[in-house]
Amino acid sequence: MPAALAVKSLVKRYGRNVLALNGVSFEVDKGDFFVIIGPSGCGKSTLLRCVAGILNYDGGEIYIDGRNVSNVPAHKRNISYMPETYALFPHMRIYDNVAFRLRMQNFDESEIKKEVKRALELVGLAGFEERWPSELSGGQRQRVALARAVVANPSLLLLDEPLSHVDYRLQRKLMEDFKNIHKNLGNTWVLTTHIQEQGLSLADTLMVMNVGVIEQKGKPNEIYESPRTVFAARFVGDINLYSGQVVEQKGELCTVKTNMGEFKGIYKGTGEIIGKTVAYGIRPNHILISSVEERRENSFRARLVSAYYFGEFIEYIFERPDGVQVKVHADPMPVKLGEEYAVSWDTIRGIILDKPSVIEGLNIEDVIYGR
Numbered sequence: 001m002p003a004a005l006a007v008k009s010l011v012k013r014y015g016r017n018v019l020a021l022n023g024v025s026f027e028v029d030k031g032d033f034f035v036i037i038g039p040s041g042c043g044k045s046t047l048l049r050c051v052a053g054i055l056n057y058d059g060g061e062i063y064i065d066g067r068n069v070s071n072v073p074a075h076k077r078n079i080s081y082m083p084e085t086y087a088l089f090p091h092m093r094i095y096d097n098v099a100f101r102l103r104m105q106n107f108d109e110s111e112i113k114k115e116v117k118r119a120l121e122l123v124g125l126a127g128f129e130e131r132w133p134s135e136l137s138g139g140q141r142q143r144v145a146l147a148r149a150v151v152a153n154p155s156l157l158l159l160d161e162p163l164s165h166v167d168y169r170l171q172r173k174l175m176e177d178f179k180n181i182h183k184n185l186g187n188t189w190v191l192t193t194h195i196q197e198q199g200l201s202l203a204d205t206l207m208v209m210n211v212g213v214i215e216q217k218g219k220p221n222e223i224y225e226s227p228r229t230v231f232a233a234r235f236v237g238d239i240n241l242y243s244g245q246v247v248e249q250k251g252e253l254c255t256v257k258t259n260m261g262e263f264k265g266i267y268k269g270t271g272e273i274i275g276k277t278v279a280y281g282i283r284p285n286h287i288l289i290s291s292v293e294e295r296r297e298n299s300f301r302a303r304l305v306s307a308y309y310f311g312e313f314i315e316y317i318f319e320r321p322d323g324v325q326v327k328v329h330a331d332p333m334p335v336k337l338g339e340e341y342a343v344s345w346d347t348i349r350g351i352i353l354d355k356p357s358v359i360e361g362l363n364i365e366d367v368i369y370g371r
């Protein structure tokens with residue numbers, strides 16, 4: 001079975017100076033909920049617009065269901081695209097908004113009626129046909145936009161940041177709705193976001209983008225637990241990062257010598273890294289705090305210098321006498337500001353990375369310390 005979408009060596013320039021896509025290649029399986037995550041300006045919208053057929057590109061190929069669509073116009077690609085700044089037509093009732101694309105494609109009215117009804121039911125807005133967009137809440141408008149996109153059941157749905165214009169609670173609700181609608185339709189969705197929580201929880205497959213390139217593609221938990229680059233590690237969650245040299249390597253198990261001592265961790269890459277300068281990372285929720293010395297491989301003592309309340313966890317900042325800080329996310333603990341504690345973590349939680357990014361020529365220490 002061919003991939004629902006295959007993008008091969010896609011290159012897109014804007015003018016002379018902006019290389020928005022620098023040879024991007026990836027595949028999306030049929031039925032997948034595929035999420036592209038990356039910082040502002042990395043090329044997410046550019047990529048979707050190329051796939052949608054509304055933007056010309058400078059190199060590479062795009063295949064939809066195994067068919068090279070390089071010369072196929074947008075409306076013949078059997079896809080539906082919801083742009084980042086989608087807008088409902090304010091002068092059209094909800095029914096006509098949803099029917100719009102079908103009318104453009106010359107469906108007959110009885111077919112349109114059936115399809116609009118189905119799409120509105122799917123997004124939980126049956127009975128809203130006669131309303132005007134101005135008579136809906138933000139979340140309802142978002143769902144009408146989705147109904148407009150899923151009408152006529154396209155095989156591939158491209159949604160550009162569909163959840164960034166609504167409040168947090170509504171985002172959570174819509175995320176759940178999206179997952180259910182996707183399951184009911186059984187087609188392929190490609191959605192972009194720059195919010196890590198959305199990426200991790202929505203995606204069957206997650207793809208992390210950096211400026212014009214793909215940093216990593218995989219299951220959300222794979223990228224979170226075994227990132228391949230410092231950039232990917234940071235983009236899917238908070239992480240403490242320190243530089244050091246690898247002094248021992250036994251399979252995946254490595255020892256890294258840092259300014260704070262030697263720590264053991266896991267290296268998932270291939271090849272010999274002894275002697276190399278690497279990043280040693282620990283996620284803040286994987287660190288344990290104790291008032292007595294822990295007998296673990298990885299530990300040091302540090303003083304609690306601040307604590308921030310985040311509701312679901314508390315962020316504790318500890319500082320060593322040499323000024324190095326470590327961030328810990330935990331439930332409220334009986335700890336006191338200014339007191340010293342033992343900070344420790346399991347070797348399996350130590351993430352060792354030898355690449356700052358897939359972009360060549362970056363210095364790993366500069367990237368770790370944000371220089």
Ligand SMILES: Nc1ncnc2c1ncn2[C@@H]1O[C@H](COP(=O)(O)OP(=O)(O)OP(=O)(O)O)[C@@H](O)[C@H]1O
Pocket residue numbers: 014015018020038039040041042043044045046047084194
């Ligand atoms: N029409 C254009 N002309 C020139 N440069 C453009 C144009 N559109 C986008 N760019 C540039 O191309 C790069 C990628 O932009 P793009 O909109 O694809 O990013 P994005 O990942 O969607 O960002 P965001 O998260 O902010 O939506 C950026 O550097 C942007 O400034």
Ligand SMILES: [Mg+2]
Pocket residue numbers: 044045046084160161
């Ligand atoms: Mg964008």
